[in-house]
Amino acid sequence: MAPDQIVFWVFAPVSVGSAVAMLFQRNAIHAALFLIVNFFTLAVFYLVLGAPFLFAVQIIVYAGAIMVLFLFVIMLLGVDREESLVERLRGQRPLAIVLGLGLAAEIFVTARASLGLARGPANFDETVNVGGNAQALSHVLFRDYFLPFEVTSILLIVAAIAAMVLAQRRERTTVEAAGEAEV
Amino acid sequence: MKTPISYFVVLSAVLFAIGSVGVLVRKNALVIFMSVELQLNAVNLALVAFSRLHGNLNGQVLAFFSMVVAAAEVVVGLAIIVNVYRRMHTANVDDASLLRW
Amino acid sequence: MLRSVWLVPALPLAGAAINLFAGKRLGRWAGILASGLMVVAFALALGVLAYLLRLPGNERLVVRHLGDWISVGSFRVAADLRVDPLSVTMMLVVTGVGAVIHVYSIGYMDGDPRYGRFFSYMNLFCFFMLTLVLAQNFLLLYLGWEGVGLCSYLLIGFWFERPLAASAAKKAFVVTRIGDTFMLVGIALVFLRLGSLDFSAVLRPSIESVQPSGVFTVIALLLFAGAVGKSAQVPLHTWLPDAMEGPTPVSALIHAATMVTAGVYLVARTHVFFEISGVALTVVLVIGLVTAVYAATCALGQDDLKRVLAYSTISQLGYMFFALGLKAYAAALFLLVTHAFYKALLFLSAGSVMHGLGGETDLKRMGALRRAMPFTAAMFGVGALAIAGVPPLSGYFAKDQILEVANRSGYLIAWLVALAGAFLSALYISRLMFLAFFGQDRTERAAHESPPVMTVPLALLAVGAVFGGVLGLSVTSGRLQGFLAPVLGELTEGAGGLPTAVLSVISVLAALAGIAVGWLVYGSGKVDWVALRVRFAGVHEFLAHGWYVDDVYSTSLVAPGKAGAAFLASAVDQRVIDGCVNGVGQLFQWAASRGRRLQTGLVRNYGLAFLVGVVLIFVYVGVRLS
Numbered sequence: 001m002a003p004d005q006i007v008f009w010v011f012a013p014v015s016v017g018s019a020v021a022m023l024f025q026r027n028a029i030h031a032a033l034f035l036i037v038n039f040f041t042l043a044v045f046y047l048v049l050g051a052p053f054l055f056a057v058q059i060i061v062y063a064g065a066i067m068v069l070f071l072f073v074i075m076l077l078g079v080d081r082e083e084s085l086v087e088r089l090r091g092q093r094p095l096a097i098v099l100g101l102g103l104a105a106e107i108f109v110t111a112r113a114s115l116g117l118a119r120g121p122a123n124f125d126e127t128v129n130v131g132g133n134a135q136a137l138s139h140v141l142f143r144d145y146f147l148p149f150e151v152t153s154i155l156l157i158v159a160a161i162a163a164m165v166l167a168q169r170r171e172r173t174t175v176e177a178a179g180e181a182e183v
Numbered sequence: 184m185k186t187p188i189s190y191f192v193v194l195s196a197v198l199f200a201i202g203s204v205g206v207l208v209r210k211n212a213l214v215i216f217m218s219v220e221l222q223l224n225a226v227n228l229a230l231v232a233f234s235r236l237h238g239n240l241n242g243q244v245l246a247f248f249s250m251v252v253a254a255a256e257v258v259v260g261l262a263i264i265v266n267v268y269r270r271m272h273t274a275n276v277d278d279a280s281l282l283r284w
Numbered sequence: 285m286l287r288s289v290w291l292v293p294a295l296p297l298a299g300a301a302i303n304l305f306a307g308k309r310l311g312r313w314a315g316i317l318a319s320g321l322m323v324v325a326f327a328l329a330l331g332v333l334a335y336l337l338r339l340p341g342n343e344r345l346v347v348r349h350l351g352d353w354i355s356v357g358s359f360r361v362a363a364d365l366r367v368d369p370l371s372v373t374m375m376l377v378v379t380g381v382g383a384v385i386h387v388y389s390i391g392y393m394d395g396d397p398r399y400g401r402f403f404s405y406m407n408l409f410c411f412f413m414l415t416l417v418l419a420q421n422f423l424l425l426y427l428g429w430e431g432v433g434l435c436s437y438l439l440i441g442f443w444f445e446r447p448l449a450a451s452a453a454k455k456a457f458v459v460t461r462i463g464d465t466f467m468l469v470g471i472a473l474v475f476l477r478l479g480s481l482d483f484s485a486v487l488r489p490s491i492e493s494v495q496p497s498g499v500f501t502v503i504a505l506l507l508f509a510g511a512v513g514k515s516a517q518v519p520l521h522t523w524l525p526d527a528m529e530g531p532t533p534v535s536a537l538i539h540a541a542t543m544v545t546a547g548v549y550l551v552a553r554t555h556v557f558f559e560i561s562g563v564a565l566t567v568v569l570v571i572g573l574v575t576a577v578y579a580a581t582c583a584l585g586q587d588d589l590k591r592v593l594a595y596s597t598i599s600q601l602g603y604m605f606f607a608l609g610l611k612a613y614a615a616a617l618f619l620l621v622t623h624a625f626y627k628a629l630l631f632l633s634a635g636s637v638m639h640g641l642g643g644e645t646d647l648k649r650m651g652a653l654r655r656a657m658p659f660t661a662a663m664f665g666v667g668a669l670a671i672a673g674v675p676p677l678s679g680y681f682a683k684d685q686i687l688e689v690a691n692r693s694g695y696l697i698a699w700l701v702a703l704a705g706a707f708l709s710a711l712y713i714s715r716l717m718f719l720a721f722f723g724q725d726r727t728e729r730a731a732h733e734s735p736p737v738m739t740v741p742l743a744l745l746a747v748g749a750v751f752g753g754v755l756g757l758s759v760t761s762g763r764l765q766g767f768l769a770p771v772l773g774e775l776t777e778g779a780g781g782l783p784t785a786v787l788s789v790i791s792v793l794a795a796l797a798g799i800a801v802g803w804l805v806y807g808s809g810k811v812d813w814v815a816l817r818v819r820f821a822g823v824h825e826f827l828a829h830g831w832y833v834d835d836v837y838s839t840s841l842v843a844p845g846k847a848g849a850a851f852l853a854s855a856v857d858q859r860v861i862d863g864c865v866n867g868v869g870q871l872f873q874w875a876a877s878r879g880r881r882l883q884t885g886l887v888r889n890y891g892l893a894f895l896v897g898v899v900l901i902f903v904y905v906g907v908r909l910s
Contacts, residue, residue, distance in 0.1 A: 001185075002184070002185035002186075004184045004185060004186050005185050005186050008186045008190060008191075012190075012194050015194065015198065016194070016197055016198065016201070019198055019201040019202070019221055020201060022205065022214075022217065022218075022221070023201065023204065023205050023208065023209070023218075025214075028211055028213045028214055031213075031214050031217055032213075032217060035217050035220065035221065038198075038221065038224070039224060042224050042227070042228055045191065045194075045228055045231070046228075046231055048184070048186070049184075049191065049231045049232055049234070049235045050184075050234075050235055051231050051234070051235075051243050051246075053243070054227075054231060054243055054246055054247065054250075057247065057250060058227075058250075061250055061254060062220075062224070062250065062253075065254070066220070066253070066254060066257050069257060069258070069261060070213065070216075070217065070257075070261070073213065073261045073264065073265060074213055076265065077213070077264075077265070077268050077274055083209070083210055083211040083214070083275070084210075087208070088277065089277075089886065089888065089889065092207065092208070092888060092889075092892065093208055095207075095892060096203070096204045096207035096208050096892060096895070097204055097208075099203070099204075099207075099892070099895045099896060099899055100200035100201065100203050100204040100207075100895075101200065102899050103196070103199070103200045103203060103895070103898065103899055103902065104193075104196045104197050104199075104200035106899065106902045106903070106906060107192065107193065107195075107196035107199075107902075108193050108196060109906070110902075110906060111189040111192040111193055111196070112189060113910070115187070115188055115189040115192065115236070116187070116189065117187040117189065118187060118188055118189070118236060119184060119185070119186070119187055119188060119236075120184075120188055120235045120236040120237070120238055121238040122184070124184070124235060124238060127238065128238055128239060128240060129240075136240055137240055137243060137244065137247075140239075140240045140241070140244055141244055141247070144241075144244075145244050145248075148248060149248075152248060152251045152252070155251070155252065155255050156251065156254070156255055158255075159254075159255035159256075159258045159259050160258065162258070162259050162262065163258045163259055163261075163262040166259070166262035166263060166265070166266050167262045167265055167266065169269075203895055206888075206891055207888055207891050207892050207895065208888075210888075276886070276887045276888060277886055277888070279887075280884065280885030280886050280887075281885060282883070282885045283883055283884050283885025283886070
């Protein structure tokens with residue numbers, strides 16, 4: 001058994017397990033922690049697939065920054081609030097599960113039919129990741145995808161401004177006060 | 184590397200399906216949001232796997248962009264959730280059903 | 285001079301526009317402005333006449349191109365004015381009589397709250413009438429034709445607060461519309477079969493070879509149907525007596541002198557078609573003769589001053605059509621011109637009587653008015669003598685010539701019937717004269733003479749009524765007849781018949797007999813005419829109701845039409861159409877009331893639906909690809 005196969009078979013169940021576990025947590029903090037585990041396993045898969053740069057980004061941005069942000073908001077809104085797992089919408093849960101299984105099955109069938117057991121080029125690191133993955137990726141990113149890359153910077157700035165605008169506490173007008181009194 | 188690419192794709196599909204179910208089943212807006220993140224990551228996994236299959240870096244670049252967009256989306260999404268919570272004092276999406284008949 | 289011929293219709297149009305928008309502010313000046321413009325237009329028309337008279341007889345045709353009106357593919361209609369003896373004659377009548385009546389209206393309409401609007405409508409009418417007579421093609425003529433119909437409607441219903449006036453206006457509009465519709469079809473047929481609407485291209489004798497004569501018969505009869513409606517001939521005559529609800533100057537201008545003669549003008553203008561057809565000419569003759577006698581009998585039974593004159597107008601128009609049917613177009617036009625004078629005079633005198641009596645029109649409440657209104661009585665007398673056909677007044681010459689042509693034409697019966705009509709004309713007009721101005725005073729209030737602004741126009745028209753005859757002293761060699769000959773052709777003398785002098789004596793005798801009988805019954809005091817009408821109540825009612833033609837129309841056409849309309853309105857519209865509309869509305873309301881339950885407002889429901897779609901699309905793509 002090759003090392004990468006060992007890695008896959010070890011981490012794949014962990015990945016699926018942590019994802020499923022996330023679904024069953026009543027407490028949002030626990031769900032977030034399971035999600036972090038899931039993100040780490042994905043990072044490992046990136047490493048196996050020859051993407052060490054994305055491995056680093058996954059850990060730093062996702063498991064680090066984004067999940068911290070999540071936890072921060074959870075704290076802000078109150079940790080102790082636990083979600084009731086009772087479903088009020090009839091048929092929602094079984095339908096959702098059936099549809100989820102159906103989607104997975106469909107992709108499974110499609111992947112089996114079209115990809116089979118294809119593995120891609122064996123010497124990926126030598127031919128594609130020339131001079132290291134980060135260097136090769138930067139060549140592609142700053143040559144072929146230069147404009148989209150710059151546009152993402154605008155997107156991030158807009159998102160930051162939007163977050164500030166949305167999150168700032170506004171002066172309470174009488175109308176809003178009345179609305180809240182009703183609630 | 185001996186693992187067939189389709190294994191990763193199927194794993195990605197399973198994670199995506201779990202994320203979908205999470206979106207539909209959970210009621211806490213934050214957990215729903217986490218499920219969305221799970222779906223995005225599942226797609227990223229498939230993209231990286233395809234990158235490996237085709238022997239070029241386009242898939243990895245796309246996954247990178249997807250992460251950037253996800254970061255922006257999380258920021259805005261969380262700000263909206265905070266706002267909704269401020270107004271309705273709840274993060275339960277079933278309670279925020281003002282746009283109904 | 286001919287460069288400014290467009291000004292003749294343009295001046296009244298300008299007056300109409302000014303009075304429409306500023307009539308209230310102008311006050312009394314509205315009438316002076318409108319009348320002044322008509323006088324200027326008349327002067328211009330005289331200038332055009334002078335210019336035309338300087339040209340040699342067969343070159344008296346000028347077409348002034350003002351611009352293109354419609355130009356679609358091969359269909360071209362130009363806004364051209366045609367100046368020839370016929371149109372100039374009509375133009376002079378319209379502007380001349382029109383100007384006099386405008387001046388008269390200044391006095392008659394004084395104090396009316398819609399004074400400015402009245403003159404606006406009157407000016408507008410003159411514009412359309414001039415467009416009608418000056419048009420160089422059928423479509424422009426039709427524009428004027430419908431325009432005068434509109435103005436007629438507006439002016440009959442000028443006092444629309446009175447229900448009678450409003451319904452009379454509606455009736456006039458609808459009844460003439462029947463004829464107009466036929467006429468429009470006829471115009472379409474002219475373009476379809478003859479390829480052009482231009483008078484110069486179509487109205488020439490050589491057009492005969494283009495189509496079989498049946499086509500010309502159809503065209504001529506359709507055009508004549510329009511003339512029948514507009515000129516109130518049998519069977520479309522019923523609107524004209526009711527139209528007397530309008531102000532009296534309107535009756536004089538529109539329903540005596542000008543608009544109702546448009547039909548005569550149309551037939552004279554298109555006489556080429558009628559002659560090619562032959563059959564159509566006979567139809568014109570018969571309709572004209574029937575109308576002339578029928579309306580004369582009806583006039584005998586009327587008690588309303590203006591309705592007598594209305595039936596008299598119908599009768600006189602019948603004479604004109606009768607003359608047209610005999611190909612004596614110039615004689616018809618001669619009668620048209622003289623009739624315009626004396627009928628306008630009679631109407632305006634009647635208006636003067638009404639003015640003096642505070643709006644009274646019932647003959648039963650008049651009598652002996654010659655003492656209170658001597659001038660009006662004299663003027664009315666002049667008009668009455670003219671219409672009765674007493675020499676040397678204008679009416680005598682015109683009527684005498686028509687009778688002469690009838691005698692020579694070989695239709696002896698037609699001549700006798702027309703002679704009977706002449707007798708009846710003299711009878712009803714003398715009845716009117718004696719009932720209103722002689723005999724016992726049956727008035728309910730003190731009458732007074734009208735102001736000069738009304739009596740001076742009467743005098744002007746009286747001059748025309750007396751001396752109009754000099755225009756055409758003889759059938760063949762009269763001045764007007766010679767002037768019109770290039771357009772209407774020379775009258776071919778019929779063979780045989782009685783000598784002219786004998787015919788003249790006979791027609792004068794008929795007129796004098798009519799007057800004598802009228803005097804005997806209504807003027808002499810020897811016969812109790814009230815007792816007479818009680819004794820012959822049935823006959824009187826029959827005549828008073830115009831042989832019950834109107835009642836027959838009401839029961840046979842109007843009532844079923846109303847019932848049908850009521851059925852459509854109540855059953856079809858309310859149930860079927862409204863039902864369909866409401867049903868569609870209810871369907872959607874029901875569907876929406878159910879369908880809106882889908883909008884739960886729950887994000888997760890929407891997400892579920894979204895996922896269903898995703899899965900189904902995957903299935904579809906998978907099936908397509910495999």
